[in-house]
Amino acid sequence: MLGLNNRAFMDEENARKVFATFNQVYRTAQAAKALDWELIRKDGTRCVMETSVSLMRDDRGTPIGFRGISRDVTQQKHLQQQLFQAQKMESIGRMTGGIAHDFNNMLTPILGYAELLMHHLPSDDPRRANMENIIHSAERSRDLVRQLLAFSRQQTLEMKPLDLNSSITSFEKILRRTLHENVAIRTTLAPGLGTILADVGQIEQILMNLSVNAQDAMPMGGILFIETSQVHLDEAYAAMHKGSMTGDYVLLTVSDTGTGMDQDVLDHLFEPFFTTKAPGKGTGLGLSTVYGIVKQHGGYIMAYSEPAKGTTFRIYFPLSGAPSDKAASRLEQPHGIGGCETVLVIEDEELVRELVTGILKDSGYTVLEARDGKTAHDLARTFSGQIHLVISDMILPDATGTDLFEQLGAVRSGMKVLYMSGYTPDVISHVGQLGPEAHFIQKPFTLHEFSHKVRTVLDG
Numbered sequence: 001m002l003g004l005n006n007r008a009f010m011d012e013e014n015a016r017k018v019f020a021t022f023n024q025v026y027r028t029a030q031a032a033k034a035l036d037w038e039l040i041r042k043d044g045t046r047c048v049m050e051t052s053v054s055l056m057r058d059d060r061g062t063p064i065g066f067r068g069i070s071r072d073v074t075q076q077k078h079l080q081q082q083l084f085q086a087q088k089m090e091s092i093g094r095m096t097g098g099i100a101h102d103f104n105n106m107l108t109p110i111l112g113y114a115e116l117l118m119h120h121l122p123s124d125d126p127r128r129a130n131m132e133n134i135i136h137s138a139e140r141s142r143d144l145v146r147q148l149l150a151f152s153r154q155q156t157l158e159m160k161p162l163d164l165n166s167s168i169t170s171f172e173k174i175l176r177r178t179l180h181e182n183v184a185i186r187t188t189l190a191p192g193l194g195t196i197l198a199d200v201g202q203i204e205q206i207l208m209n210l211s212v213n214a215q216d217a218m219p220m221g222g223i224l225f226i227e228t229s230q231v232h233l234d235e236a237y238a239a240m241h242k243g244s245m246t247g248d249y250v251l252l253t254v255s256d257t258g259t260g261m262d263q264d265v266l267d268h269l270f271e272p273f274f275t276t277k278a279p280g281k282g283t284g285l286g287l288s289t290v291y292g293i294v295k296q297h298g299g300y301i302m303a304y305s306e307p308a309k310g311t312t313f314r315i316y317f318p319l320s321g322a323p324s325d326k327a328a329s330r331l332e333q334p335h336g337i338g339g340c341e342t343v344l345v346i347e348d349e350e351l352v353r354e355l356v357t358g359i360l361k362d363s364g365y366t367v368l369e370a371r372d373g374k375t376a377h378d379l380a381r382t383f384s385g386q387i388h389l390v391i392s393d394m395i396l397p398d399a400t401g402t403d404l405f406e407q408l409g410a411v412r413s414g415m416k417v418l419y420m421s422g423y424t425p426d427v428i429s430h431v432g433q434l435g436p437e438a439h440f441i442q443k444p445f446t447l448h449e450f451s452h453k454v455r456t457v458l459d460g
């Protein structure tokens with residue numbers, strides 16, 4: 001630095017800050033302990049310095065200079081920033097999760113009973129229009145709540161070994177139909193990609209949300225790139241990226257040639273309800289949903305962007321390597337909706353139980369009801385006919401759904417199972433990930449979703 005004008009290594013704002021501090025040290029003779037400022041390196045990159053300064057005097061007490069120590073704390077600041085970001089996301093997640101969970105439980109009977117009422121109204125009844133409005137609003141509320149649950153990682157996932165490439169290939173057709181013509185889609189899929197453990201519907205959700213954002217960022221058109229590859233994250237990478245761990249990952253990269261973002265937007269990118277779009281245009285829930293899904297899959301998401309330079313999202317999923325099912329898609333054709341089998345319904349919440357048994361009886365099924373594990377046991381032992389299907393809540397007063405079904409299997413064989421969830425954050429952590437054999441339906445559900453699911457499980 002000798003002989004250099006200080007402006008060669010600091011910008012105006014930092015120069016002002018540093019001189020103000022030196023000035024104060026000179027005037028008060030009090031040492032400054034930890035001044036943070038940004039230094040511009042020879043190559044133009046910046047680093048954060050932490051500097052302490054004190055005043056030097058000669059024998060007669062006259063100030064003759066400054067003495068100090070500067071440390072490069074760039075990496076420390078970087079990690080601090082990441083930690084702060086992670087804590088912020090944690091607490092927003094806890095809050096939204098709490099609200100969404102309670103709301104969800106209230107929506108189940110609202111939606112369910114409205115649909116049941118509708119079912120019983122004659123087709124020319126003038127009250128049908130009102131009922132339709134109720135159902136429509138309840139469905140929209142449910143969709144909103146689902147996005148919040150996704151962000152707070154409280155969705156129950158159906159994890160299966162998945163070939164990301166084939167999910168992308170089959171979803172590309174839907175993307176092509178959804179996006180404007182002036183957005184070109186280019187996919188580059190690494191051959192021989194290992195599998196990941198994932199919920200295919202959620203992966204499609206990620207692709208959809210990122211693609212729609214990319215389109216919004218390219219109002220005059222552009223290119224959407226979707227790429228896959230397999231990568232190894234080493235210790236150096238993990239050290240620089242808080243929360244990441246070394247290991248093998250499947251990397252999904254989604255980038256666009258759009259407007260890009262500045263640092264202010266990047267800082268808030270994944271927060272729910274953060275949007276830069278006009279009211280009615282954006283909800284600010286797209287990326288928070290993506291964030292939650294990625295975290296719940298044990299992965300990481302990174303965004304890189306500069307104004308006018310486009311945007312790149314990188315998502316790392318832990319490599320599973322298990323052989324994948326045949327390209328599964330949630331878009332499979334639904335089956336017929338009624339049946340005459342016998343179904344055992346286990347649900348402690350009365351409103352939900354009555355709703356579910358009501359739907360099933362209306363659809364022709366024989367229904368047995370239990371409000372807890374003990375009653376279910378008694379029924380399984382004493383009922384004389386065959387029981388084809390067990391529909392159980394995940395959390396019962398005296399058991400978890402999965403444990404209970406295992407016990408029932410000891411009493412009677414040949415039963416299939418469908419779980420419903422009234423997920424709470426702490427329980428979900430150990431019952432949230434069902435085995436590959438399990439079927440699951442998320443509350444609240446519509447009459448049709450429920451009937452279809454029941455049929456699908458019985459026919460599967």
Ligand code: ADP
Nearest residue numbers: 213214217275276277282283284285286287311
């Ligand atoms: P919304 O799209 O409803 O605004 P999102 O959570 O999907 O909510 O995105 C939040 C914000 O992040 C957007 O409003 C936009 O400012 C910014 N953003 C997201 N994706 C991109 C992108 N590909 N290019 C530029 N900006 C983006």
Ligand code: MG
Nearest residue numbers: 212213286287
């Ligand atoms: Mg969006």
